[in-house]
Structures are given as C-alpha cells and as structure tokens.
Amino acid sequence: MAKRQRVIPHNDRWAVKGDGNKRITSVHDTQAEAIDAAREIAKNQRSELIIYRSDGRIRDRDSYGSDPMPPKSPRKVLFPVTQSVTSQKKIKEAVKEVIRESGNSKASPPRDRKH
Numbered sequence: 001m002a003k004r005q006r007v008i009p010h011n012d013r014w015a016v017k018g019d020g021n022k023r024i025t026s027v028h029d030t031q032a033e034a035i036d037a038a039r040e041i042a043k044n045q046r047s048e049l050i051i052y053r054s055d056g057r058i059r060d061r062d063s064y065g066s067d068p069m070p071p072k073s074p075r076k077v078l079f080p081v082t083q084s085v086t087s088q089k090k091i092k093e094a095v096k097e098v099i100r101e102s103g104n105s106k107a108s109p110p111r112d113r114k115h
Contacts, residue, residue: 002042002046002047003018003019003020003021003045003047004018004042004047004048004049004050005017005018005019005025005038005039005041005042005047005048005050006018006038006049006050006051006052007031007034007035007049007050008052009052009053009054009056010024010027013027013028014027014028014029014030014031014033014034015027015028015034016028016034016038016041018041025037025038025041031051035051038051039064042062042064043064046064046065047063047065048061048062048063048065049061049062049063049064
C-alpha cells in the first residue's frame with residue numbers, strides 16, 4: 001500500500017512528509033503550496049493526504065486510492081428467502097394467525113372483495 005502524505009507545520013513553514021520516511025519530502029512557505037505538492041504525490045501514489053493545522057490537529061484529509069467508492073459490507077439478511085404466497089386461502093389463514101397471536105379478538109380478517 002502507498003504511503004500517506006502528510007502536510008505538517010515545520011519551523012514556521014510547512015512540510016510534506018510521507019509515512020515511514022525519516023526525511024521530509026519538501027518544505028514550503030505556505031500551507032497551500034505544501035498541500036498542492038502533497039496532493040500531487042498522493043494522486044501519483046494513489047494514497048491518502050492528511051493535512052494538519054499549526055496546532056497539530058487534523059484539518060482535512062483526502063483519499064486518492066484506486067477505488068473512489070469501495071463497496072460497503074454486505075447487509076445481513078433479516079428474513080429468509082421464501083416463495084411468494086399467492087393463494088387466497090393461505091393469505092387468509094396467515095392473517096387469522098397474526099390476529100390470534102396479537103391477542104386482538106375484536107379484529108376480524110379482511111373480507112373478500114369481488115369486483
């Protein structure tokens with residue numbers, strides 16, 4: 001995996017440094033110049049860019065990886081796949097069972113509509 005590029009404060013200036021590097025890649029007078037240089041490196045290496053504030057907190061980050069929208073983890077299946085029920089008799093039985101289980105004896109199953 002490519003190194004992350006970091007824009008960090010450095011002796012009243014701004015530096016670009018790659019993760020794992022002992023030496024600083026480049027030093028710039030402004031943060032904007034350092035960001036531009038680090039962004040080019042991150043794009044070429046398809047890596048991440050992390051920009052720090054002068055107090056050491058992270059200001060912003062960008063990713064220039066090969067896949068801009070990686071797939072999300074698959075969702076857990078909550079209901080097993082079953083065949084659809086189209087039989088009117090089976091539907092009525094299921095509705096009656098639900099009503100019985102809910103304890104609502106006043107409710108009645110839906111009536112058939114004939115068109």
